[in-house]
Amino acid sequence: MLPPRILRRLVLAPLVIVMTLFMLVTLPFWLVVTAAASLRLPPPQRRGPRFVWFGIVWLTLESAVLIACLWLWVAGGARRQERHYALIGWFLAKVYAAAVRIFRLTLDIEEPEPTAEERAARLTRPVIVLSRHAGPGDSFLLIHHLLARYHRRPRIVMKAALQYDPSLDVVINRLPNAFVPRSSAEQSRVVEEIRRLAGTMGDEDALVIFPEGGNFTPRRRRLAIRRLEEKGLGAQADRARGMDHLLPPRPNGAIAAIEARPGADVIFVAHTGLDDLITLGDVWRKLPLRAHITAKWWRVPAAEVPGEREARIGWLYDHWEQIDAWIGAQRQARTPDRAEHG
Numbered sequence: 265m266l267p268p269r270i271l272r273r274l275v276l277a278p279l280v281i282v283m284t285l286f287m288l289v290t291l292p293f294w295l296v297v298t299a300a301a302s303l304r305l306p307p308p309q310r311r312g313p314r315f316v317w318f319g320i321v322w323l324t325l326e327s328a329v330l331i332a333c334l335w336l337w338v339a340g341g342a343r344r345q346e347r348h349y350a351l352i353g354w355f356l357a358k359v360y361a362a363a364v365r366i367f368r369l370t371l372d373i374e375e376p377e378p379t380a381e382e383r384a385a386r387l388t389r390p391v392i393v394l395s396r397h398a399g400p401g402d403s404f405l406l407i408h409h410l411l412a413r414y415h416r417r418p419r420i421v422m423k424a425a426l427q428y429d430p431s432l433d434v435v436i437n438r439l440p441n442a443f444v445p446r447s448s449a450e451q452s453r454v455v456e457e458i459r460r461l462a463g464t465m466g467d468e469d470a471l472v473i474f475p476e477g478g479n480f481t482p483r484r485r486r487l488a489i490r491r492l493e494e495k496g497l498g499a500q501a502d503r504a505r506g507m508d509h510l511l512p513p514r515p516n517g518a519i520a521a522i523e524a525r526p527g528a529d530v531i532f533v534a535h536t537g538l539d540d541l542i543t544l545g546d547v548w549r550k551l552p553l554r555a556h557i558t559a560k561w562w563r564v565p566a567a568e569v570p571g572e573r574e575a576r577i578g579w580l581y582d583h584w585e586q587i588d589a590w591i592g593a594q595r596q597a598r599t600p601d602r603a604e605h606g
Contacts (some may be wrong), residue, residue: 266424269433277330277430284323291320311551314366321362329355329431333438348438349417355431356408363401367555371405374560387415389566390465392521394580395533396510396587397474400541405557406472406533416470419461421454421517440464451516458517462524471521471528475513475580481542488512503581507588509539509595515577522576527566534587535559536594558594 267275287294298312332351336344363369395406403420410416420436424443427433436443442457462471478484485504488511492501504512522530537557541547564583570576 266427269437272427272430272433276428277434280323280330280430281327284320284327287320287323291316311548311553315548318362318366321366322359325355325358326429326431329435333431333434345417345439348435349411352407352435353411356404357412359404360408363555367551368553369555369557372556372558373409374558376562387468389467390469390471390525390528391416391531391563392462392518392525392528393418393470393472393531393533394475394513394518394583395472396480396535396591397476397478398480398509398539399535399557400538400547402535402538403472403474405535405559410470410472414470415468417466417468419465419469419471421457421461421473440469451514455516455520459520459524462521462528465525465528470531471525473517473521475515475518475584476511477514478511479542480509480511480539485511500577500581503585507585509536509591510584510588513580513584515580518580519573519576522569526569529566530564530569531561532564532583532587533559533561534590536591539591560590 266272294316295313298316300312302312329351333348336347336351360369393406393410395402397403407418407420410418419440421442421444422432422436423446425446427437427443440461442461444454444457458471458473465471489501489504492498492504492512500512522528535557536559538551538555541550570579
């Protein structure tokens with residue numbers, strides 16, 4: 265059970281700052297320990313010290329965000345949304361730069377030509393972003409690019425447990441976002457929160473939804489297909505069975521967003537590269553020396569979104585199958601390269 269907000273503010277937030285100072289003071293010790301722990305891995309994969317450096321950067325940035333939030337609260341700017349979006353943008357830009365430097369992260373994005381509105385940063389309609397969810401940090405990369413590249417103000421529905429992260433807890437709760445329980449019994453509340461966030465979007469906003477409901481794992485895929493069969497949704501189960509890299513999309517949230525904001529364009533996001541890193545153990549053992557992510561997105565104008573519920577479900581599965589096929593093609597193209605450098 266999540267502690268009350270006042271307790272999170274008085275205990276967890278200061279704890280992050282104390283932990284940051286402790287890690288900075290004891291940095292040499294942690295570098296030695298992680299380097300020793302990495303000795304069991306092949307030489308190119310001895311990545312322990314890199315994790316320490318990234319952890320230090322992350323904690324330092326978290327502490328800076330918390331201090332900035334405190335200053336905004338004292339100065340009476342806690343309700344100024346633009347300042348908090350700028351703060352999130354700064355934080356994610358620094359995290360991205362650290363990942364590029366420490367993990368040698370590279371990112372290729374295949375995208376359509378930006379509209380004249382996007383080039384001029386004068387946006388006249390909101391967007392609903394439907395993205396796959398897999399691999400470490402994919403949501404952070406998505407939000408970073410929405411802010412920095414496309415000048416959008418993201419709205420997100422997140423698991424309530426993420427409020428254990430003090431900077432997320434403070435900043436996200438000051439903006440139009442929603443934290444929801446993980447329990448499947450609360451799915452109606454999730455849909456209502458999505459409907460609320462979509463219905464109040466302005467022209468510069470982007471509602472981010474992960475229709476799979478969580479990170480992809482083979483086990484979750486099997487369970488999701490079984491649930492569809494138990495509900496008598498045989499056609500959807502058959503289509504889900506044909507997708508090897510994705511969980512079947514849960515249509516209720518996406519449809520609720522479209523119903524609440526029918527004038528919004530819909531953007532689909534596909535990505536691959538680190539999606540086979542499912543657990544922390546996978547990240548420790550398998551993170552490549554040079555991390556590379558390939559992404560693709562495309563826009564569906566609001567006028568081209570089907571009007572009926574069943575047609576929308578089929579349309580959502582159509583695009584999900586397109587994402588799955590694209591991921592399969594990308595993985596197949598990477599196989600020879602892995603064989604050469606493996």
